[in-house]
Amino acid sequence: MINIKESKRLSNDIRKHAVTMTSLGGSSHIGSILSIADILAVLYGSILKYKSDNPKWVGRDRFILSKGHAGAGVYAVLAESGFISTDKLKTHYQDGSDLSGHVSHKGIPGVEFSTGSLGHGLPVATGMALAAKINKNKHRVVVLMSDGECDEGSNWEAILFAAHHKLNNLVAIIDRNRLQSIHSTEDTLSLEPFPDKWKSFGWEVVEVDGHNHEEIFNACSNINTPQNKPLCVIANTTKGKNVSFMENNVLWHYRSPQGDEYKAAMLELEKNNA
Amino acid sequence: MRDAFLAALTSLAEKDKDVVLLTGDLGYGVFEEFESRFPGQYFNVGVAEQNMTGVASGLSLEGKKVVTYSIGNFPTLRCLEQIRNDACYHDANITIVASGGGFSYGSLGMSHHATEDLAILRALPNISVVAPCTANEAGEAITAMIQRGGVAYLRLDKTVAQDKDFASSFAICKARRYKEGSDITLIATGGILDDVNIAAVELEKLGIDARVLGMHSIKPIDIDEIIDAVTNTGGIVTIEEHNKDGGLGSAVSEVCMDFGVMPKKFLRIGLENMYSSIVGSQQYLRSRYHMDSVAIIDRVKEILKT
Numbered sequence: 001m002i003n004i005k006e007s008k009r010l011s012n013d014i015r016k017h018a019v020t021m022t023s024l025g026g027s028s029h030i031g032s033i034l035s036i037a038d039i040l041a042v043l044y045g046s047i048l049k050y051k052s053d054n055p056k057w058v059g060r061d062r063f064i065l066s067k068g069h070a071g072a073g074v075y076a077v078l079a080e081s082g083f084i085s086t087d088k089l090k091t092h093y094q095d096g097s098d099l100s101g102h103v104s105h106k107g108i109p110g111v112e113f114s115t116g117s118l119g120h121g122l123p124v125a126t127g128m129a130l131a132a133k134i135n136k137n138k139h140r141v142v143v144l145m146s147d148g149e150c151d152e153g154s155n156w157e158a159i160l161f162a163a164h165h166k167l168n169n170l171v172a173i174i175d176r177n178r179l180q181s182i183h184s185t186e187d188t189l190s191l192e193p194f195p196d197k198w199k200s201f202g203w204e205v206v207e208v209d210g211h212n213h214e215e216i217f218n219a220c221s222n223i224n225t226p227q228n229k230p231l232c233v234i235a236n237t238t239k240g241k242n243v244s245f246m247e248n249n250v251l252w253h254y255r256s257p258q259g260d261e262y263k264a265a266m267l268e269l270e271k272n273n274a
Numbered sequence: 275m276r277d278a279f280l281a282a283l284t285s286l287a288e289k290d291k292d293v294v295l296l297t298g299d300l301g302y303g304v305f306e307e308f309e310s311r312f313p314g315q316y317f318n319v320g321v322a323e324q325n326m327t328g329v330a331s332g333l334s335l336e337g338k339k340v341v342t343y344s345i346g347n348f349p350t351l352r353c354l355e356q357i358r359n360d361a362c363y364h365d366a367n368i369t370i371v372a373s374g375g376g377f378s379y380g381s382l383g384m385s386h387h388a389t390e391d392l393a394i395l396r397a398l399p400n401i402s403v404v405a406p407c408t409a410n411e412a413g414e415a416i417t418a419m420i421q422r423g424g425v426a427y428l429r430l431d432k433t434v435a436q437d438k439d440f441a442s443s444f445a446i447c448k449a450r451r452y453k454e455g456s457d458i459t460l461i462a463t464g465g466i467l468d469d470v471n472i473a474a475v476e477l478e479k480l481g482i483d484a485r486v487l488g489m490h491s492i493k494p495i496d497i498d499e500i501i502d503a504v505t506n507t508g509g510i511v512t513i514e515e516h517n518k519d520g521g522l523g524s525a526v527s528e529v530c531m532d533f534g535v536m537p538k539k540f541l542r543i544g545l546e547n548m549y550s551s552i553v554g555s556q557q558y559l560r561s562r563y564h565m566d567s568v569a570i571i572d573r574v575k576e577i578l579k580t
Contacts, residue, residue, distance in 0.1 A: 105364070113335070114363060117355055123325045124360055127332020134294075134314050135336070154356075157325030165317075 002046040002217040010080060011041035011213070012272045015242055017076035017089055019269065023262045025093025027101050031240040031252035032146065033073040035177045035210075039144060039235055040077045042216040049139065052082035055109040061139050062128050064113045066121020067146035067175060071103030074111065083110035119152025121145060122172060126158045129170035129230075142171045142220070148180030151189050156201070162230040163202030170230040171220060172203075175210065177239040179250050198232040210235030243268050275412040275430045275465065276373050280304065282413035283341060286420050287312050292337055293420060296330055298323050298344035300373070323348050327356035327370075334366040339420050345374040346386040350395060350427065361425045362400040369419045370395075371428045375405055375464050376515030377550075377559040378432035384549045388429070392463070393520025395427045396493040402446055405429040407467035407488040408437040414444035415490065422446065431465030431515070433556055435488065449496040455485035458539065458574060459503035462513040463489045463522045469560060470513050473570035480571075482578065492525055500529045509539025511574055513565060515556075518544040541577050543570060 018033040044050075048061040065074050072092055079086045091097035098107040102116030115121050125143035132139060149155065162170050176194070178185050185191050195205045208215040219233045239253070240246030243265045246257075257265050287293040287308070295312075297305060299321045309316045319326040323344060330340040342349050349370050350357070361368045372388060379386035396403045402419065404426065406412040412430055419426040426446075440450055452467065453474050462470040467488050474484045485507050487499055503510055510530075512523035523542030530537060543565050552562060560566040564573070 114359070117359055119324070120328060120356065120360055123328020123356070124332040124335075126325070127329035127334075128336055129332070130317075130329060131333045131336030131338055134338075154324035154328065157320070157322035158328065161319060161322070161325055161329065 002042065002213060004213050007041050007045045007213045009273070010045050010077070011037045012269055013080055014040055014073055014076045016266065016269045017079065017086070018072045019243070019257055019262065019265045021072045021076070021089055021092040023257045024090055026256045027072070027093040028254045028256065029069040029072070029101070030257060031246055031249070032067060032070040034241045034243060034246060035237045035239045036070055036073055036144060036175050037241070038211045038213060039173060039175065039216055040073050042213050042220065043142060044077045044081045046217055047220045048142065050110070052110065055083060059139055062112050062125070062141040064115065064121045064125050064143045065103050066115050066143050067118065067149060068102035068115030071101065074103050075099050075108070078108070078110040081110070084108060118146070118149035119154040122155050123158040125170060126162045126167065129162065129167040130165060132169050133165070133167065140169045140171060142173065144173045144175065147174055147176045147178065147185050147191060147194070148188070150174070150191055159198065159201045159203065166228040167230045168227055171233065172230065173220070173233045173235055175237050176234050177237040179239045179248065179253070181253060182250065195234055202229060203232045204229040205232045205234060207234045207236065210237035211241055242272065275406060275409050275432070275434050276304065278409040278413035279371065279416050279428070279430055280308065282416045284308060286417060287315050290339065291315065292339050293341070294333055294338045295341045295343060296326050298326050298342070298348055300344050323352040324356055327353040328360055330368045331356070331360035331364060331366045334361070334368050335364060338367070339423070340368045341371055341416070342368060343371045343373070345372060346379060346388045347372070347391060350391050354394065357425070358398055362398050365400065366425055367423045369416060369426045369428055371416070371430065373430045375429040375431045376466070377556045380556050380559045381553045383553055384551060387550055389515070389517045389545050390520070391429060392492050392514070392516050392522065393524065396525065397520070400425060401493065402426040402491065403493040404446060404491050405431070405464035406490050407435045407462065407464060409434045410437045411444060411490055415446070418444060418446050429464065433465040433468060435465060435467035435471055447491045447494040447496055449490070449499040450488045451485065452488055453484065453486040455483040456506065457483045457508045458578060459485040459487060459507045459510050460513060460570070460574070461487045461489050461503070461510060461522065461526060463492055464515055466513055466515045466560065466565065469565070469567040469570060472567040473574070476567070476571050477574060480575070482574065484574065489522060492522055495525050495529060497529050497533065500526055501533055501535050504530060504535040504537045509577065510537040511541045511543060511570070511577065513543045513570060515560065515565060516544050517547060518542050519547055539577050541573060543573060
């Protein structure tokens with residue numbers, strides 16, 4: 001079950017960490033991180049099986065962030081979940097740090113796989129899910145992707161493969177914030193009818209409000225999922241969610257929150273904790 | 275070479291259930307027996323090399339020892355970033371096998387000429403790059419790669435040099451001397467060693483006593499043998515069915531510079547920085563691009579004259 005209040009607290013903490021990290025390091029992609037904070041909170045708070053004191057526990061669920069540019073969000077949730085210290089987060093993106101702008105596993109317990117170039121996470125997750133099937137393991141493999149990265153053909157190779165091999169232990173969550181690097185997804189390389197594309201490739205598809213913790217939880221709990229299909233959860237999100245001046249503004253794919261902007265962002269997030 | 279590779283892989287798969295073969299929809303008439311004998315250890319992933327390499331990485335991170343297989347440049351250049359990011363950076367246990375090194379598929383055209391693969395793959399950290407010279411070496415190489423773990427690239431040629439009995443067993447990074455000699459050292463990688471062996475016999479008749487090294491491993495490379503060749507023979511000629519930029523000759527010359535040993539003579543024989551729009555058999559193209567036994571004899575004679 002999910003404790004909505006705790007889950008929302010966690011997502012707000014992820015957001016605050018991320019705003020601070022991107023401010024301290026002067027790094028990009030805060031909009032992309034705020035977009036997935038609720039998904040990360042539900043996964044790490046209520047869905048994924050893991051042991052933070054034993055990150056390589058064989059029975060753990062595997063999680064891959066394929067949109068590696070939102071890596072600060074994963075570092076933040078790992079800190080909040082006991083894998084790394086919250087102090088370490090302050091080094092993100094800076095000289096000598098191993099908390100790179102795009103998520104990297106080296107030296108960071110809890111990071112399953114390093115990404116950064118788009119279109120890599122799903123094929124790897126598919127391989128992990130296939131291995132679990134071969135080995136008759138019960139854990140699941142969850143990969144969180146951006147909608148923009150579905151431009152990459154490698155994903156569609158994996159989408160075909162996962163359905164062909166009936167990998168019902170595989171969950172792909174799409175951060176459907178509809179904004180990519182310069183323009184909207186639909187103005188760049190139209191994805192719609194997006195759910196139908198996944199369905200026609202043989203996946204079970206569920207659409208949720210990507211900021212509604214209960215909906216994310218229910219979808220990822222695999223309730224009512226047929227036993228022979230991988231699951232795609234299309235999470236409709238808002239890029240920059242919960243910082244009003246960042247919402248739906250592609251500028252915050254790049255801009256680092258500094259000075260008054262940083263203070264204003266933190267003030268809005270602090271109010272959510274009150 | 276492919277048969278020896280498959281025989282060795284079959285033997286490995288028999289003993290170890292974690293050995294998994296992925297093919298990018300190539301190997302008709304080759305893998306059927308493997309597929310039927312080892313369910314759960316063989317997957318035809320379709321014509322999708324990026325996914326094949328990603329899936330291989332995922333399997334490997336879960337403990338599988340994975341072989342990806344295709345021909346020419348497909349399992350390497352098509353999915354180079356997956357090899358770099360997913361396999362090499364993650365210390366995966368994957369052997370990438372390309373059937374058809376160099377001009378093996380000469381008549382199929384430029385798309386199927388694998389003439390930059392060694393240079394490109396050896397530029398990656400955390401990978402071994404091996405081009406067996408003989409049929410037996412192909413089997414020995416895949417066995418060594420699977421046993422050793424890590425990421426490796428295995429380049430299989432259609433043509434092979436004749437096997438020879440050696441006192442020591444095959445090891446990645448240990449070159450093999452096919453002929454002793456002191457006037458010059460001919461260093462070859464891959465099946466083109468056959469032309470080098472023929473050339474060495476003919477050179478002997480002309481009074482040129484050539485040492486012949488089969489350098490199956492380009493990375494890591496046998497530094498000791500290169501230094502020995504520089505020190506104890508009259509120079510080095512490298513022969514590769516590959517573009518000259520970045521391949522065997524480059525790797526050998528890097529060793530010479532790094533270790534401060536200067537060969538008395540030095541020549542790289544390979545493809546002269548070009549793509550071939552001309553097609554033909556492997557042997558025809560070797561001849562056309564001046565890397566067959568006839569060309570080797572002429573060029574060695576010439577270099578020793580100057």
